[in-house]
Each structure stands twice: as structure tokens, then as C-alpha cells.
Amino acid sequence: MTPARRHFQAVTAGVEAVRAATAAVTGATASVPLKDRMLALLQAHQVNLKAIKSRKLKIETKRKFLPDYAAYVDGVLAADAGGDDLVMVMLMVWHIDVGDYTTALRIGAYAVKHRLELPGTFKRDLQATLVEEIAQAVLEVLAAGIAPAAGAADALDQALDVTEGADMPDEVRAKAHKALGLLRRESSPAAAVTDLRLALTFDPGCGVKTEIGRLERQLANATPPDPDAGTGPTE
Structure with a gap:
């Protein structure tokens, strides 16, 4: 019997045993x-x-x-x-x-x-x-x-909304904003930076400074140069 099969049987046996014991x-x-x-x-x-x-x-x-x-x-x-x-x-x-x-x-x-x-x-x-x-x-x-599970970012946003105003450790909110920032790195780097900076305000030691720097450099490099920058008035 393969390890995967033994694993499946162990789960099934446990579930069935509990259901039988609680049927009454x-x-x-x-x-x-x-x-x-x-x-x-x-x-x-x-x-x-x-x-x-x-x-x-x-x-x-x-x-x-x-x-x-x-x-x-x-x-x-x-x-x-x-x-x-x-x-x-x-x-x-x-x-x-x-x-x-x-x-x-x-x-x-x-x-x-x-x-x-x-x-x-x-x-x-x-x-x-x-x-x-x-x-x-x-x-x-x-x-x-x-x-991550589908809708993880939305779930975190909703969890923060549901608990808005609740007194909880700053480290918890920092962890939530860190997770949001990391989830949004690819889809919305600017939003990711906002979340990571929020995490930093709640917990300066939450480990996001390197990622903030990387994303800010990415955003700076992606911004097209201003064609009028550095030019004087023309006659």
C-alpha cells in the first residue's frame, strides 16, 4: 500500500469512527x-x-x-x-x-x-x-x-473591515497589511507599497523594508520620463 493510500485511509477511518460514535x-x-x-x-x-x-x-x-x-x-x-x-x-x-x-x-x-x-x-x-x-x-x-487561496486579499480586507476599531495588538494588524502587500506585489505594486508601509507603522520590525525598497525602485523605473523635464523655455 502506498503512503498516500495509507494517509487517505487514516483520515477516512477517523471521520467514520467519530460519526458512528456520535450518531445517537x-x-x-x-x-x-x-x-x-x-x-x-x-x-x-x-x-x-x-x-x-x-x-x-x-x-x-x-x-x-x-x-x-x-x-x-x-x-x-x-x-x-x-x-x-x-x-x-x-x-x-x-x-x-x-x-x-x-x-x-x-x-x-x-x-x-x-x-x-x-x-x-x-x-x-x-x-x-x-x-x-x-x-x-x-x-x-x-x-x-x-x-494562496483564491480571494485571500479580499478576505484580509474584509477581516480588517469587520474588526475596524477593535483593540488588538499592533503586530496583528502589521501582519495583515504585510500579507496584503505581498499578495499585491504583482497586480498592483503601488497598492502593495501602501500596505507594506502601513505594516511598518504598526510594527517597525515586521520585515518589509527590503520589499518596500524593491517595489519603489520598480515603480520609479516604470515611470516614463517627463519630456519637459530639464528643458528651459523656448522662444
């Missing part, structure tokens, strides 16, 4: 409130994930788990009722982990609006986590030479 809670026990059933499912999934050492395998396993929550997420967002909800805030993080920034931001906007909180095991609060996790994911794939 999520399906058969209709008298249990939906929110409680989803929480029980989340806790079972977390136990499964905790046993996995590989980060890559954890992400693939989350991707397989997430469809189990899709109807719940849609229902909560449609109701727009607020209230503490560990399931929703953890799903926000999981969707970032798998690169589904659209759903993560839908949940994030709801969570910020209703002032939901992440559990204390997280280093940052929810607003900072929403911004930083997307930015960090972008920076990691760029450093690895991998194309």
Missing part, C-alpha cells in the same frame, strides 16, 4: 436541542483531532468534518439571534484552517456583531484571531512558494 446524539436524540447536539458533535470531533499529530492530517480531517455543521451555520446566521456559541466560534477557526475564508468571514462578522468569545485556550481574542489566522495562513503559503 446527532440523529437519534431528537429531543436534545440542536445547539447541544452540535456541541456534542464538536467535542467528539475535537477528541479525534487531538489524537492526530500531523498538522496536514488535522486540516484534512477538519475539511471532512465541516459539512456536518453546514446546515447549523446557515440556520444560526439566518436567525441572527446572538448568544454564546462555542460551536460557531470554533467553526470560524476551522474554516480559516482549511482555506474557506468566505465562510469564516460570514461566521466572523456574526461573532463580532454579537460579541462572541473564543475559549480561553486561544492566545488572542476573537477579533484578533480572525485577522491574524488569515494573515498567518497567507504568509505561510507565500513563504513556501505556494499560490
Whole structure:
């Protein structure tokens, strides 16, 4: 059996084992409130994930788990009722982990609006986590030479908009603007410089000075010379 095949079977076995173990809670026990059933499912999934050492395998396993929550997420967002909800805030993080920034931001906007909180095991609060996790994911794939997820720049812009005015560490906003600047290097060098300079104002040690210099030289070389520059008046 190839390593890839063993890897696939390990993911599938883990998913099926959790689904079998939680069938009584999520399906058969209709008298249990939906929110409680989803929480029980989340806790079972977390136990499964905790046993996995590989980060890559954890992400693939989350991707397989997430469809189990899709109807719940849609229902909560449609109701727009607020209230503490560990399931929703953890799903926000999981969707970032798998690169589904659209759903993560839908949940994030709801969570910020209703002032939901992440559990204390997280280093940052929810607003900072929403911004930083997307930015960090972008920076990691760029450093690895991998194309970022489609719409990554838009996702970062939206994350900053959703959390505008929130009190968060300057380093988090610096990381977001650094990621935006690096994403825009090819499509819009001038916009990239603006973002990188913003990153520098939030964190002078964020490591963007070299890239700013390179882009500014590129922009200067691309500017056509003024034909009237250096010439005196003619009679």
C-alpha cells in the first residue's frame, strides 16, 4: 500500500469512527436541542483531532468534518439571534484552517456583531484571531512558494473591515497589511507599497523594508520620463 493510500485511509477511518460514535446524539436524540447536539458533535470531533499529530492530517480531517455543521451555520446566521456559541466560534477557526475564508468571514462578522468569545485556550481574542489566522495562513503559503487561496486579499480586507476599531495588538494588524502587500506585489505594486508601509507603522520590525525598497525602485523605473523635464523655455 502506498503512503498516500495509507494517509487517505487514516483520515477516512477517523471521520467514520467519530460519526458512528456520535450518531445517537446527532440523529437519534431528537429531543436534545440542536445547539447541544452540535456541541456534542464538536467535542467528539475535537477528541479525534487531538489524537492526530500531523498538522496536514488535522486540516484534512477538519475539511471532512465541516459539512456536518453546514446546515447549523446557515440556520444560526439566518436567525441572527446572538448568544454564546462555542460551536460557531470554533467553526470560524476551522474554516480559516482549511482555506474557506468566505465562510469564516460570514461566521466572523456574526461573532463580532454579537460579541462572541473564543475559549480561553486561544492566545488572542476573537477579533484578533480572525485577522491574524488569515494573515498567518497567507504568509505561510507565500513563504513556501505556494499560490494562496483564491480571494485571500479580499478576505484580509474584509477581516480588517469587520474588526475596524477593535483593540488588538499592533503586530496583528502589521501582519495583515504585510500579507496584503505581498499578495499585491504583482497586480498592483503601488497598492502593495501602501500596505507594506502601513505594516511598518504598526510594527517597525515586521520585515518589509527590503520589499518596500524593491517595489519603489520598480515603480520609479516604470515611470516614463517627463519630456519637459530639464528643458528651459523656448522662444
